Amino acid sequence: MTFSRIAATGSHLPDRAVTNQELATRVDTTDEWIVSRSGISQRYLANDAERTSDLALAAARKALTTAGWAPDDLDLIVVATTTPDMTFPSTACIVQAGLGVTNGCAAFDVQAVCSGFIYAFATADAMIRSGMVKKALVIGAETLSRIIDWNDRGTCVLFGDGAGCVLLEAATEPGVIGCHLHADGRHMPILKAPGVLEAGQVRGNPFIEMDGQAVFKFAVEALAATAQETLAAHGMSGEDVDWMVPHQANIRIIQSTAKRLKIPMERVVTTVAQHGNTSAASIPLALDVAVRDGRIRRGQTVLMEGIGAGFAWGSALVRY
Template structure:
C-alpha cells in the first residue's frame, strides 16, 4: 500500500506592516480660525489634537503606495509574488478603475493577481482582513496585501464644525502570507454584523433625499449637503457604546477567552470618549488600548492599521501578542477578530 502524504492545510499569517500619513498637519488651533470651535472643546469631546491632510493632487492610491513602500522597506518584504491586493476605502480615486488597480500599476505589482476595493467604511480594514484570510485559507491565494486608506478631507464639509474637526487622511498596510496552522495569525470566528436600517445616521451621498427616515443625520445648520460626510454623532455614539461591548463579549466567549487574555485592544479610532466607554464596559484596560486618534484624527478604514503601525514602530508589540481588532461605523456595521501578532520587529525605528 502506497502512503499518500497529508494535504497541506493552508492558514495565513500577518508578516509585515507599514503606514503613511501626509505631510500637512491640521491642528485644532488651525481649526479655530476656520469654524466656531476651540482646541479645548475638540480635545474634551473627541481626544483629537491634530490630523493629517493630503495635498490636493494626492489620491487615495498615492497614500496606499506610500504605506506599502514603507512596509516593504521596514520589513524587507518581497512583493514580487503577491497574488491578492485588497484596498478598504470609502474615498476611491475613481468610480472605476478601482483604487487597487491603480496601486497595482503604480507599484508594478504582478499582473497575475486579483486586485479590488472593499467599502465597509470604518469596519473596512477588518472586513478586508476577513476576506483575505478566507481566500488564503481556502487555498485560492498565497500572499496578500491588505490596505486601509482614506482621503476623508475630500468628502469633509469644512463649514460643518461637527464633522470637520474629526476627519483626517492616511493609509496602513499589512502583508498576509500562507503558513502552517501552528504559525497562523488567525484562529477562531470573526464577528461581522450589519444594521442597514441605521445607515441614515452616518452617510456620504449625492442623493441625501434617499435617507428619508426620521433618523437621518443633518449638518449643524440643518442641511444635508451632497457629497460630504453627514453624521448624527449622538446616535452613532449610543449605538457603538452598547453594540460594541456586547460584540466583544460574544467574540471572547466564542474564542473561550476573557478580557484578561487580550494583550492589546485595537478599536476603530472614532472618538476618545467613545473608546473609553467601550473599554470600561468590556473590562479592557485603557493602557492596553491602541489608537491613532490623537495625532491623525478619525481616518475611517485606515485607523486600525495606523494604530498598529504606530505601536509596532514604538516597540510596543511583541510576536505572539493577542490583538482584538474592532471596526465599527458607517453602514452601520461592526467587524471584529482576534489575531496573533507576527510582524513585530525586535527594535523600534529611530
C-alpha cells in the first residue's frame, strides 16, 4: 500500500512588516483593539511588483533545497490561492516555469480560500496514494492585500501576504494519516469578494466583505468538528496530538478550538500575531516556522485544520 509523507517544508514572507500602529495612522483603529479582538500585532505586505507566484517560488525553492530535490523531480505542483497572478494561466504553471521544471509535470491551482492549503494537501495526498504521482509540491500563497479595502477597518487589520509549502512524496507507511474536507455554500454571504471581470470592467465590489461575528461563530464550530472527525477516524483524541497547526485567522478562534479538543496552547503553533491571516498560506507558513525552529520533529503527530469562505473547511492528520 502507498502512502504519502512530508519530505520538507518551506515558506516566504515579503520584506515589509506593517504594524498595528502604522495601520492606525490610516484607519480609525488602535493597536489595543486589533490585539484584543484578533491577536494580530503586525502583518507582511507584498510590494507593488511582487506577485503571488514570486512568494510561492521563494517558498518552493527553500523546500526543494531542504529536501535536496531538483525541480524536475516533481510530478505535481498544486498552488492553493485566492489571489492568482492573473485570470489564467494558473499560478501553479507560472511557478512551474519559474522553478525551471521542464518534465511536463501536472500543475494546477486550487481555490478554496483560507481552507485552500488543506484542500490542496488532501488532493496531492490522494494522487500519491492512488499511484498517479510520486513527488508533489503543495503551496499555499497569497497577496491578499490586493483584494482588501484599505479604508475598511473591519477587514484591513486582519489580513497579510505570504507563502508556505510542503513537499509530499510516496512512502510505505504514513506520513499523512488522514484528511477530511467539507463545504457548505449556503454560508456564502458572510464572507466574500464578489467583484468579477466582465466585458473589460470590474463588476461588483472587488474587495473582501465580511460579517465578522457570523464568521467567528461558524469557524469555531466547524473547525472543532472537523478536527474531532479526523482524530476519531483514526482512534485518536486531542491528547494524542503533539502539535496542532491551525489556520491563523484569529487567536480567539484558535484558543477556542484548542480548548474544545483539549489541546493545551503550549502544543499549538501560532503565528497569527506576526503574520496576520495569510489565507491559504497560513497553515504551511506556521508549519514551516515550527519545523525550522525545532518544535515539530520527525515522528510527531501534527493536526492541521483550516476554514475559509465558501464556506469550506477541513483537517489533516500527519505523522511528520
